[in-house]
Amino acid sequence: MNNSASEALHARPNGSAAAAILSAGIGVLSVAILAIVADQSPTFKNLMVIYKPTGALSGVTTLAVLLWLVTWGLLNWRWRKKIVPLTQVNLAAFVLLGLSVLLTFPPIADLF
Amino acid sequence: MEITTRSLWTLIHGMGFGALYLLACSGAVVEIYRSYYPGDRASENHVTDQLLKVYLVVMAALAWLAVLSGTYIIYPWYRAVAPAGTASLADFPQRLLQSNPETSGWHSVGMEWKEHVAWLVPISITMAAVVVIQYGKDLRHHRALRSALLAFVSVSFLSAGIAGFLGAMLNKNAPVDGGPVIPILHGERR
Numbered sequence: 001m002n003n004s005a006s007e008a009l010h011a012r013p014n015g016s017a018a019a020a021i022l023s024a025g026i027g028v029l030s031v032a033i034l035a036i037v038a039d040q041s042p043t044f045k046n047l048m049v050i051y052k053p054t055g056a057l058s059g060v061t062t063l064a065v066l067l068w069l070v071t072w073g074l075l076n077w078r079w080r081k082k083i084v085p086l087t088q089v090n091l092a093a094f095v096l097l098g099l100s101v102l103l104t105f106p107p108i109a110d111l112f
Numbered sequence: 113m114e115i116t117t118r119s120l121w122t123l124i125h126g127m128g129f130g131a132l133y134l135l136a137c138s139g140a141v142v143e144i145y146r147s148y149y150p151g152d153r154a155s156e157n158h159v160t161d162q163l164l165k166v167y168l169v170v171m172a173a174l175a176w177l178a179v180l181s182g183t184y185i186i187y188p189w190y191r192a193v194a195p196a197g198t199a200s201l202a203d204f205p206q207r208l209l210q211s212n213p214e215t216s217g218w219h220s221v222g223m224e225w226k227e228h229v230a231w232l233v234p235i236s237i238t239m240a241a242v243v244v245i246q247y248g249k250d251l252r253h254h255r256a257l258r259s260a261l262l263a264f265v266s267v268s269f270l271s272a273g274i275a276g277f278l279g280a281m282l283n284k285n286a287p288v289d290g291g292p293v294i295p296i297l298h299g300e301r302r
Contacts, residue, residue: 012250014257017243021260024239028232035228053188061183061231068235086256093260097232097267104228106221 015079018089023075025096027068032103034060036112113299117291121185122283129178130276133233136171137269140237143167144244144261148251161248168241175234175268182230182279189288190223205286215285222278230275236268 038045038056048059102108115123143164194204201208209219240261244251251258 012247014254016246017254017257017260020239020243021257021264024235024264027235031228031231031235051184053191054183055191057183057187057227060228061179064231065235086254086260090256090260090263094263097236097264100232101229101267101271104225104232106224109224 013081013083014086015082015084016076018084018086019072019075019079021086021093022089023068023072025093025100026071027064028100029096029103030064030067031061032100032109034064036103036109039109040112113296114293115296116289116293118186118189118288120294121181122288125178125181125186126276126279126283129174129181130272130279133171133174133178134269134272134276136167136174137265137272140168140171140240140265141262141269144240144251144258144265148249148258150252150255165241165245165248168237168244172234172238172241175237175272178272179230179234183227186288187227189290190282203290205282205288208286209282218278218282218285222282226275226278226282229271232271233268233275236264236271240265240268 034048035057038048038060045056048056048063050062051058147160147164189205191206192204194201194207198204201211206219206223209215209223243257243261247254247257251261
C-alpha cells in the first residue's frame with residue numbers, strides 16, 4: 001500500500017483542512033490584489049476608506065479578511081466530509097502565498 | 113526618564129506583539145514538525161498536544177494584536193498630514209521621510225510593503241492554529257497537510273520579519289512620537 005492510500009485509510013477526511021489552506025491562500029492574495037487596485041483606481045481607493053485616519057488600508061484589509069472568511073466558510077461547507085487531492089490544493093495555496101509576498105512588494109506592485 | 117504615549121504604543125506594537133510573535137515562530141515550526149512526525153510519540157502525550165494548540169492560539173492572538181494596533185493606532189499618527197505652515201515635521205513621520213530624497217524610499221518602499229505584507233501573518237497563523245486544533249494527533253496521517261502548515265508558518269515568519277525590520281528602520285529614520293508624556297523615573301539631581 002502506498003503512502004497516500006495508507007494515509008487515506010487511517011485518517012479523517014482532509015476536506016476541512018484543505019478548505020482552510022486554500023482559503024488562506026486566497027485571503028493573503030486578496031490583500032495584495034486589493035492594495036494594487038486601490039493604488040491604481042482613485043474611485044476604488046475612496047471606496048476603501050472605511051476609517052479615515054487609516055485611509056484605504058482600512059478597507060483593503062477588512063475586505064480581504066471578509067473574502068478569506070467567506071471563502072473559508074463556503075469551501076468548508078462543500079468539502080468538510082470529503083477527501084480532496086491535498087497535493088493540488090497545497091500547490092495552488094503555495095502559488096497564491098508566494099504571489100502575495102511578491103505582489104505586496106512595491107517595485108513589483110507598481111508594474112501594474 | 114519619560115516616554116510619550118505614541119512611543120509607548122509603538123513599543124507595545126513592535127517590541128511587544130511583533131517581537132514576541134517572531135520569537136514564537138521558530139518554536140512553532142519545530143513543534144509542528146516534531147509533534148506530528150509519523151513514528152514520533154510526542155503527540156501521544158496529551159499535555160504536549162494541548163500545549164501546542166494553546167501556543168498557536170497565543171501566536172494568532174499576537175499576530176492580530178500586532179496588525180490591528182499597527183493599522184488603527186500607530187499608522188494614523190504616521191500618516192497624519194501636517195497643517196500648512198508647519199515648521200517642524202517631527203510629529204509627521206511620513207511627511208518627514210518624504211521631505212528628503214535620501215529617506216523617501218523608507219516610505220515609498222518600506223512602509224508601503226510593511227503595511228500590506230504584515231497582514232499575511234494573522235491569516236496564515238490563524239489557519240495553522242485552527243487546523244492543528246481540528247486535526248491534532250491525526251496530523252501524523254496527513255503528510256501533505258503537515259507540509260502546508262510548515263510552509264504557511266514559515267512564510268508568516270518571513271513576512272513578520274520583513275514587517276519588523278522595516279518598522280524598526282522607519283522608526284529609526286522618522287520616529288512616531290508625541291502625545292501626552294508619561295514619566296517613568298526621576299533622575300538624580302546634581
